[in-house]
Amino acid sequence: MYKHDVIVVGAGGAGLRAAIAAHEEGADVALVSKLHPVRSHTGAAEGGINAALHPEDSWELHAYDTMKGSDYLGDAPAIDTFAKQAPDEVIQLEHWGMPFSREEDGTVSQRPFGGLSHPRTTYAGAETGHHLLHTMYEQVVKRGIEVYDEWYVSRLAVTDHDRPEDRECYGAVGYDIKTGEIDGFYARDGVILATGGNGQAFDHTTNAIANTGDGQALAYRAGAPLEDMEFVQFHPTTLPSTGVLISEGVRGEGGILYNDEEERFMFEYGYANNEGELASRDVVSRAELTEVNEGRGIEDEYVHLDMRHLGEERILDRLENILHLAEDFEGTDGLDEPMPVKPGQHYQMGGIEVNENGQTCIDGLYAAGECACVSMHGSNRLGGNALPELLVFGSRAGQHAAGGDLTDPEIPTGPSAESEDGEVDTPVEPGSVGDRSDPVVADGGAVATPEELLEEAIRKERERVDTMLERDGVNHAEVREKVQKTMTENVNVFREESNIKQALKDIREAREQYQHVGVADKSRTYNTDLIHTIETRNVIDNAEAIALGALAREEFRGAHWRKEYQERRDDEWLKHTMLSWNGGTPNLYYKPVILEGHEQTYEPKERSY
Amino acid sequence: MSTEIQQETETTEEQSPEQIREEVAEDLSEKRREQIQEDLESAEKTVQLKVFRYDPEIEGKEEPRFDSFTVPFHRGMTVLDALIYARDRYDSSLTFRHSCRQAVCGSDALFINGQQRLGCKTQMGDLEHPVRIEPLPHQDVVKDLVVDMQHFYDQMHAVEPYFDPDELPDGELEEQHQTPENREKVKLSTRCIWCGACMSSCNIAAGDNEYLGPAAINKAYRFAMDEREGSDRKQERLRIIEQEHGVWRCQTQFSCTEVCPKDIPLTEHIQALKRESIKNNLKFW
Numbered sequence: 001m002y003k004h005d006v007i008v009v010g011a012g013g014a015g016l017r018a019a020i021a022a023h024e025e026g027a028d029v030a031l032v033s034k035l036h037p038v039r040s041h042t043g044a045a046e047g048g049i050n051a052a053l054h055p056e057d058s059w060e061l062h063a064y065d066t067m068k069g070s071d072y073l074g075d076a077p078a079i080d081t082f083a084k085q086a087p088d089e090v091i092q093l094e095h096w097g098m099p100f101s102r103e104e105d106g107t108v109s110q111r112p113f114g115g116l117s118h119p120r121t122t123y124a125g126a127e128t129g130h131h132l133l134h135t136m137y138e139q140v141v142k143r144g145i146e147v148y149d150e151w152y153v154s155r156l157a158v159t160d161h162d163r164p165e166d167r168e169c170y171g172a173v174g175y176d177i178k179t180g181e182i183d184g185f186y187a188r189d190g191v192i193l194a195t196g197g198n199g200q201a202f203d204h205t206t207n208a209i210a211n212t213g214d215g216q217a218l219a220y221r222a223g224a225p226l227e228d229m230e231f232v233q234f235h236p237t238t239l240p241s242t243g244v245l246i247s248e249g250v251r252g253e254g255g256i257l258y259n260d261e262e263e264r265f266m267f268e269y270g271y272a273n274n275e276g277e278l279a280s281r282d283v284v285s286r287a288e289l290t291e292v293n294e295g296r297g298i299e300d301e302y303v304h305l306d307m308r309h310l311g312e313e314r315i316l317d318r319l320e321n322i323l324h325l326a327e328d329f330e331g332t333d334g335l336d337e338p339m340p341v342k343p344g345q346h347y348q349m350g351g352i353e354v355n356e357n358g359q360t361c362i363d364g365l366y367a368a369g370e371c372a373c374v375s376m377h378g379s380n381r382l383g384g385n386a387l388p389e390l391l392v393f394g395s396r397a398g399q400h401a402a403g404g405d406l407t408d409p410e411i412p413t414g415p416s417a418e419s420e421d422g423e424v425d426t427p428v429e430p431g432s433v434g435d436r437s438d439p440v441v442a443d444g445g446a447v448a449t450p451e452e453l454l455e456e457a458i459r460k461e462r463e464r465v466d467t468m469l470e471r472d473g474v475n476h477a478e479v480r481e482k483v484q485k486t487m488t489e490n491v492n493v494f495r496e497e498s499n500i501k502q503a504l505k506d507i508r509e510a511r512e513q514y515q516h517v518g519v520a521d522k523s524r525t526y527n528t529d530l531i532h533t534i535e536t537r538n539v540i541d542n543a544e545a546i547a548l549g550a551l552a553r554e555e556f557r558g559a560h561w562r563k564e565y566q567e568r569r570d571d572e573w574l575k576h577t578m579l580s581w582n583g584g585t586p587n588l589y590y591k592p593v594i595l596e597g598h599e600q601t602y603e604p605k606e607r608s609y
Numbered sequence: 610m611s612t613e614i615q616q617e618t619e620t621t622e623e624q625s626p627e628q629i630r631e632e633v634a635e636d637l638s639e640k641r642r643e644q645i646q647e648d649l650e651s652a653e654k655t656v657q658l659k660v661f662r663y664d665p666e667i668e669g670k671e672e673p674r675f676d677s678f679t680v681p682f683h684r685g686m687t688v689l690d691a692l693i694y695a696r697d698r699y700d701s702s703l704t705f706r707h708s709c710r711q712a713v714c715g716s717d718a719l720f721i722n723g724q725q726r727l728g729c730k731t732q733m734g735d736l737e738h739p740v741r742i743e744p745l746p747h748q749d750v751v752k753d754l755v756v757d758m759q760h761f762y763d764q765m766h767a768v769e770p771y772f773d774p775d776e777l778p779d780g781e782l783e784e785q786h787q788t789p790e791n792r793e794k795v796k797l798s799t800r801c802i803w804c805g806a807c808m809s810s811c812n813i814a815a816g817d818n819e820y821l822g823p824a825a826i827n828k829a830y831r832f833a834m835d836e837r838e839g840s841d842r843k844q845e846r847l848r849i850i851e852q853e854h855g856v857w858r859c860q861t862q863f864s865c866t867e868v869c870p871k872d873i874p875l876t877e878h879i880q881a882l883k884r885e886s887i888k889n890n891l892k893f894w
Contacts, residue, residue: 035714035716097774178751
């Protein structure tokens with residue numbers, strides 16, 4: 001058993017930031033990640049980091065833009081906390097040596113981004129995430145923070161009190177990918193989940209193959225509710241054959257979208273008469289697919305993104321990486337021809353319910369970054385707001401877990417924050433198949449000490465892994481592909497009841513097949529077959545939560561569009577969709593949105609760009 | 610939540626869980642075989658992979674060997690796509706690192722047709738067939754295409770790879786300034802994704818296990834040339850790369866520069882540090 005004060009699961013941007021913050025509070029902190037930190041998908045973020053640095057800009061304006069972008073489903077205390085702290089975090093990064101792009105006077109450059117009222121996106125070329133990830137990993141090395149890389153956390157050690165709010169988390173169980181050893185990570189003060197996105201629930205995604213929603217699934221099954229999972233951002237500019245991301249920075253610098261008739265459709269068809277290509281991502285994605293559906297797409301599949309008019313010098317200076325991506329992954333020369341693009345799954349706005357200090361309702365369990373939902377993105381995230389989110393809330397989670405002094409949170413967590421029961425007719429039962437006594441939550445009643453609780457969790461995990469390795473059965477790839485395919489077909493940009501129901505049926509079938517899964521590779525050495533098999537269950541849980549939320553929410557808000565309900569309905573739907581695992585029988589309920597901020601109350605307005 | 614309908618018709622015959630599992634698995638494997646057949650028939654052409662296999666604890670795999678896989682080819686297919694097809698369709702024990710699929714995570718540096726390249730960034734269409742895929746040379750093989758990266762990481766850490774300025778601005782919200790020219794000077798060096806291709810291609814590193822290697826020296830360059838750090842720190846940085854297994858080992862063969870998937874002029878950076886350290890030493894004479 002490895003013992004530390006704070007265990008951070010995942011070593012991308014949020015995890016690294018949390019670990020540094022906990023270390024600065026004096027805690028003995030360790031990072032545990034299935035990838036070496038520099039392999040994390042934060043490294044693929046291209047565009048930038050929003051922060052109100054300029055004297056003419058203000059945190060209030062940044063907060064307002066974020067609230068509007070969220071389509072009024074963000075919680076004001078989270079948004080205000082975020083916008084106030086983002087500038088400090090950017091300067092902190094600069095002090096850590098982040099190679100930001102610069103102005104002539106040597107100050108950090110800022111560029112316009114979609115949905116922002118001021119050019120406030122700081123960046124480092126079109127590879128901002130790469131530099132952020134490496135800069136923070138370097139600081140982790142400098143501080144000598146312990147890193148357990150290629151260790152896969154597959155279970156949490158949580159007590160099994162009836163109410164999730166009464167439960168406590170004492171650590172996690174990990175699988176050493178290199179050797180097959182299963183052992184526990186005991187956390188004296190807290191476990192912080194920072195495992196990133198769940199894009200692998202879809203088959204056309206900008207996410208890495210590792211983004212399987214592990215943290216979301218671990219927390220969910222341990223009792224922490226998932227929030228607003230139906231809100232999935234589809235990025236408007238991904239390469240059609242691979243899903244590789246073409247940064248919003250291209251449009252920020254002046255890139256133009258054209259349809260097959262070479263019309264600048266964002267204006268031509270009135271999708272966004274003011275902002276055009278720089279409207280919010282959900283608006284642009286729907287516009288593109290509408291063009292394709294109405295027969296104005298290219299090869300009935302995509303549209304063109306043209307940046308040739310920006311000139312070679314500017315492109316090489318600010319967007320060089322985009323040229324490489326278009327060339328290597330689509331065979332297109334961006335200097336010479338427009339680039340083909342279409343919407344692709346990109347970001348999960350929803351996630352593990354947390355408050356402003358990163359706490360879930362389970363004592364000692366935290367979450368930060370994309371896997372968490374403090375709710376600052378609401379129903380749609382603005383470009384350039386993910387990186388500052390993981391900095392601000394990664395830092396706060398680390399600080400709080402290590403005993404740092406933070407203001408009391410205003411956002412309530414846990415099923416007791418329920419304001420209203422959820423009503424949704426599902427075609428099949430969601431949740432566990434068969435036996436409902438899911439062994440993820442260790443038995444709190446039968447064990448006396450936190451160490452024993454973790455020992456028990458380790459024992460159960462060894463048993464589970466042994467079973468999967470010993471038997472032959474269904475190949476995980478079959479199950480995973482089935483889920484990804486149905487999600488992309490049925491729970492995409494445009495959603496309707498019958499399709500979502502079909503997805504739920506397919507997911508149920510996948511769950512049943514997963515009962516029969518077996519691992520063909522019997523080796524304990526670097527067994528990726530086993531890891532992918534364990535991940536697949538997480539993919540299923542994530543996909544089901546997304547589909548359930550999508551079916552329940554009968555309105556159009558932000559990234560969630562429903563054919564039957566094409567309007568935002570504030571009278572009924574100004575609330576968060578909450579899903580609690582409830583021992584294997586998921587329970588849907590709602591929690592009101594908080595529009596009262598630190599200094600003002602936000603009024604929902606029509607969202608136009 | 611309420612559930613509309615759905616009552617599975619129950620089978621009356623008693624089947625053990627093992628029997629059910631075998632049946633479900635067999636049913637799905639059958640579909641899989643049909644799918645592979647269909648993929649191969651509908652593809653414009655097929656390609657052959659010859660993949661290095663090794664597993665220290667599995668009978669028949671302790672002795673390294675090559676396995677062949679036939680995969681359907683499509684335009685734009687990368688070596689990584691082909692490997693994933695082979696693994697997900699034919700043999701789920703085929704093992705390789707990969708994650709982002711877009712040349713930024715640096716997980717899948719491989720020895721492809723005799724050269725260090727990233728699997729995700731290498732088009733199958735550009736290669737001679739059959740395509741031979743091996744783990745990176747000069748590193749211990751853990752299993753199949755996975756090598757032990759620890760030595761590479763150790764060398765990276767040896768150059769103190771973190772920004773550590775002599776002093777920082779006082780004000781909380783005050784940034785350090787850096788000229789666009791200085792940023793340009795270090796820009797290419799900051800692109801490194803720690804894939805290890807350069808180290809694997811380097812003859813010196815192959816012969817001298819303590820040689821820092823191109824990636825670590827490039828990292829040292831990245832900080833030594835950053836005007837924000839200050840001259841005291843620069844002295845320390847130069848001292849590290851001047852040691853016996855540092856920059857002077859490089860014989861400017863350019864193999865690292867040739868294989869770098871991020872086009873970092875590694876050899877030039879090593880040469881620049883040699884010049885810096887000569888200049889620096891002259892200063893104290």
